[in-house]
Amino acid sequence: MSRKMKNKVITNLLIERIASEGKCVGHHEGKVVFVSNVAPGDVVDVRITKGKSSFMEGEAIRFHEYSKDRIEPFCSHFGTCGGCKWQHINYDLQKTYKRQQVLDQFQRIAKVPIPEVLPILGSVQTQYYRNKLDFTFSNSRWLTREEINSGQEFERNALGFHIPKMFDKIIDIEHCYLQGGISNAVRNALREFARSNNLSFYDIRNQVGLLRNLIIRTTSTGQTMVIVQFGENDHESISSVMEFLKGRFPEITSLLYVINTKGNETFHDLELVTFAGLPYIEEEMEGLKFRIGPKSFYQTNSEQAYELYKVARDFAQLKGDEVVYDLYTGTGTIANFVAKQASQVIGVEYVEAAIEDAKLNSQINGIENTLFYAGDMKDILNDEFISRHAKPDVIITDPPRAGMDEKVVQMLLRLEAPTIVYVSCNPATQARDLALLGEKYRVEKVKPVDMFPQTYHVENVVRLTLNS
Numbered sequence: 240m241s242r243k244m245k246n247k248v249i250t251n252l253l254i255e256r257i258a259s260e261g262k263c264v265g266h267h268e269g270k271v272v273f274v275s276n277v278a279p280g281d282v283v284d285v286r287i288t289k290g291k292s293s294f295m296e297g298e299a300i301r302f303h304e305y306s307k308d309r310i311e312p313f314c315s316h317f318g319t320c321g322g323c324k325w326q327h328i329n330y331d332l333q334k335t336y337k338r339q340q341v342l343d344q345f346q347r348i349a350k351v352p353i354p355e356v357l358p359i360l361g362s363v364q365t366q367y368y369r370n371k372l373d374f375t376f377s378n379s380r381w382l383t384r385e386e387i388n389s390g391q392e393f394e395r396n397a398l399g400f401h402i403p404k405m406f407d408k409i410i411d412i413e414h415c416y417l418q419g420g421i422s423n424a425v426r427n428a429l430r431e432f433a434r435s436n437n438l439s440f441y442d443i444r445n446q447v448g449l450l451r452n453l454i455i456r457t458t459s460t461g462q463t464m465v466i467v468q469f470g471e472n473d474h475e476s477i478s479s480v481m482e483f484l485k486g487r488f489p490e491i492t493s494l495l496y497v498i499n500t501k502g503n504e505t506f507h508d509l510e511l512v513t514f515a516g517l518p519y520i521e522e523e524m525e526g527l528k529f530r531i532g533p534k535s536f537y538q539t540n541s542e543q544a545y546e547l548y549k550v551a552r553d554f555a556q557l558k559g560d561e562v563v564y565d566l567y568t569g570t571g572t573i574a575n576f577v578a579k580q581a582s583q584v585i586g587v588e589y590v591e592a593a594i595e596d597a598k599l600n601s602q603i604n605g606i607e608n609t610l611f612y613a614g615d616m617k618d619i620l621n622d623e624f625i626s627r628h629a630k631p632d633v634i635i636t637d638p639p640r641a642g643m644d645e646k647v648v649q650m651l652l653r654l655e656a657p658t659i660v661y662v663s664c665n666p667a668t669q670a671r672d673l674a675l676l677g678e679k680y681r682v683e684k685v686k687p688v689d690m691f692p693q694t695y696h697v698e699n700v701v702r703l704t705l706n707s
């Protein structure tokens with residue numbers, strides 16, 4: 240950024256609309272200005288933090304007018320915690336903006352004819368909708384400006400979420416509106432127990448400390464999994480923590496811990512110990528049971544996942560005799576969900592443990608027409624794979640945020656399945672892939688689904704039909 244631009248303040252900027260990734264935009268001297276943590280209709284002074292030839296980025300430092308669409312955020316952590324960035328915008332408008340994001344990305348990137356984008360399917364629950372939260376212990380609690388300016392000494396041990404863009408600062412969470420059940424009670428009780436027993440909270444910079452991470456998973460069937468991650472192998476302290484949780488919360492149906500002395504918090508390669516209860520929890524959907532182990536992926540808004548899968552199944556228009564490929568199947572939830580309406584479903588996924596879960600989920604539900612394979616999609620979906628299996632009538636694809644590898648898109652073009660249902664959590668990469676698929680497919684239906692109220696994230700389902 241040129242020195243001239245740095246810290247330049249633009250006064251009285253009207254925030255016009257929402258752009259991608261939840262940022263808002265205004266215009267100044269012909270340039271787009273991206274601003275975070277504001278709402279369309281606000282009039283603000285903006286300090287520029289980044290300046291390029293075609294756009295600028297900045298932060299609001301003074302509000303002259305507040306948008307009439309603003310509402311009072313319900314969470315005391317709003318503004319500091321990065322979890323629910325849109326709490327200041329009413330839910331109807333959140334949905335409008337999310338649908339608009341899909342429209343904008345498709346017009347800008349997809350460059351193929353797009354039918355009318357159907358109304359967004361909102362989430363009935365706009366609070367306490369998540370079934371999984373991940374809290375971090377830290378000996379470096381984030382302090383407010385007032386606390387720092389007071390010059391006093393404060394409690395520095397914290398259990399909560401990372402402050403955006405600060406890997407070592409943790410906001411101490413008192414109440415989180417994202418997860419219901421016993422989640423808030425477990426987190427607060429464990430923090431209290433740890434503080435009063437002088438157990439060490441993790442030092443992220445120096446990578447030492449006993450208590451490292453707490454994961455709470457809940458189900459719509461009322462089950463709860465709690466996983467405590469320890470940074471040191473101190474048997475006595477670990478036992479005291481686990482006994483405390485077991486005694487205080489008999490509602491926990493799956494209580495586990497893991498000792499992780501590695502540099503990162505992921506525990507896919509580590510052994511988990513089941514301290515009490517079962518090593519899994521179970522979710523239910525239309526009478527199907529889905530077993531969720533501590534390492535398994537499951538969509539984090541269970542109720543809305545059911546709505547999303549219904550849209551995908553509806554777009555697939557299955558009659559019962561189709562061969563379906565479920566690409567990026569995760570633990571095979573979509574594959575098992577549509578299996579009754581198909582002759583065969585083949586699921587493919589990167590993570591081997593997820594494929595084991597997918598097979599198990601077919602087995603416990605008595606589903607016999609599924610096949611699952613583990614591997615990188617661009618390698619596994621090759622000519623040899625296709626020759627070993629029936630050609631697909633319908634492809635359901637649900638890739639990660641990065642979208643599909645171009646090699647995978649090229650394979651889909653060669654496979655020429657009559658229908659593709661493309662589920663995506665990132666309309667920008669979805670639009671990019673649609674531009675390529677446009678060579679042989681037309682977009683027939685587009686339906687956004689809101690899985691994450693109070694955030695800018697949007698899920699989008701597209702039905703593509705092979706040109707005749």
Ligand SMILES: C[S@@+](CC[C@H](N)C(=O)[O-])C[C@H]1O[C@@H](n2cnc3c(N)ncnc32)[C@H](O)[C@@H]1O
Pocket residue numbers: 536537538567568569570571572573587588589590593614615616617637638639640664
């Ligand atoms: C958005 S999730 C979809 C999960 C599943 N459809 C569901 O609804 O539960 C994307 C999945 O793609 C998998 N994945 C990511 N990259 C992959 C790749 N290159 N090849 C195969 N699978 C991949 C991830 O492990 C993850 O399970």
